[in-house]
Amino acid sequence: MPALLAVTLPFFALVLCGWLAGRFRVLPEAAIPGLNAFVLFFALPCMLFRFGAASPVAAVFNPRALALYTACGLLIVALAAGMSRRGWVGRRLGWQDAAFGAFVAAFPNTGFMGMPLMVALLGPAAAAPMMVTLLADMFIISGVCLALAQMQGSGHLPWARRLRALMAGPLKNPQPWAIALGALFSVMGWALPAPAARIVELLGGAATPVALFTIGAVLWRSGLHAQRRTPPAEVLPIAALKLFVHPALMFAGGLALAAAGWPLEAFTLMVLTLAAALPSASNASLLAERHGADNGRVARIILASTVLAFASFTGLAALFGVEPVAP
Template identity: 55%
Template sequence: MLDVLRVTFPFFALVLCGYLAARWRLLPLEAIGGLNAFVLYFALPAMLYEFGAGTPLGQMLDPVAFTVYLACALLMVAGTVRFSLNERIRWNDAAFGALVAAFPNTGFMGVPLLVALLGATAAGPAILTILIDLVITSSLCIALSRLDGADEHGASAAARKALRGMALNPMPWSIALGALSSGLGVRPIQPVMATISLLAAAASPVALFTIGSVLARSQIVAAAAEHGPMPARDFVPVAVAKLLVHPLLVLAAGQAAIALGLPLDRFTLSVMVLVAALPSASNVSLLAERFEADNGRIARIILLTTAAAFLTFSAAVALVGPRG
């Protein structure tokens, strides 16, 4: 366990640094958007391209792993929405609560952390989960969030908007280009590849620092908009589901697939379990704000999962990582 904590501590320490920098206004809140844009449009796509280009195509297109992870994501969404809906929490808030329960912070945190823990071969299964969460899980939850809409086309309009947003997100395209490079065995010329490598090297530290600053900004904005204390039952159960139920569900589904004789590699299953054990994706807070959901609730879930994951994720690595 101590060996695992030695690896995970710097990652979570950088998140804390970003959080404190924003809370203490050492980093102006207005500058956080620029940091986020650098990570999203430059550093992270470069890192994902590098990992994609260096990963065998079969690892990124594993149909059994795809089915297992997607089925668990859909179950997490359905279960969280069903649990959350009440007189106060309607479809918009329930849908974004379901998204933070099912969408791990794989891009900004998971890929570099898992590669540091398990080696470069962990990138392939992790990239597969990113594609599922970006393309399917996010689009589904955004469509569900519109069921409160006054007009009958609210959900379909939201689905179209989600698909447009996905098409403009550089992460799936960088993964696709990396997969194409891997499949064809073709790389950019050396000066271009060197530039990509420099950007990729910046992705992990800047992304982790940005996670913390985004969480701090979300908390500050949400606190300014709230009119009273939020009941713990509105956000704590979702955080527990993200950190405990999600990885256990993926583990159970994967073991069932193996028991049925399906070709699921145990190392791939371990990576997917650890992906599910990651804290909630910080960018869901930005989506919740854009779609006018209760961002205070979403920010609390993300902050709680990020803080608690230092221990819960490290415990998950100690339990399943060495056997992967």
């Protein structure tokens, strides 16, 4: 456990630093979108490109892992949305708020936190399964949740138009393109010229600290602009789905696949299970705000899952017997 804490504690401490920087106005609120843009459009794509170029393509586009992760994510979406619609989270919610509750229940913070944390714990081999989860979340899980959100007040929109709108977001995001470009370099055996490789290395190296710091700052900003105070009954059930039910379902699904004669590698199943145990994606609160949902509730779910994940994620890694490869 001390070796695990030596890895996980600094990651969560950097998130706290970002929150404190916003809380005490060391970081101006106007600077937060710039930090987020730097990570999203520069640092993180470079990190993903490097991992993609260094990973076997079959591992990055593993259909069995993709199917398992997607199926479990969709089950969590259905469970979270159903709980919200039936009022099992303190009150009955409309489709829009139920959809964004499902979004944060099923969408882990893979890019900003999960990728660097998992590589620090398990080594570069963890990058390929993590990219599987990122692709599934961006193209399938988020699309389903946004489609559910549009069921409230937009029934007149043609389905073709809805589909185009839903696909526009992932296709404009540089992360899947960075993974695809890295996979192309891996297949072709290409390498960047030395100066370009050094630039990508420097930008990719900045991804982890800046992304973690940005998570905290985004959480502070989201709480600042919350529409109302959200009671714990509307927050904790969804956070529990994210941190406990999601990874348990993932591990059980892996065991079921093995029993059916389609086993995943033990390492891949462990990575998928730990990925499901990550806290909710921090940018979900910004997305909820943009779509007019209750971003305060979403922000508090993300905050609760992030705080609790320090103990739950570290404990799950200890149960798996993880021996960190990085101090």
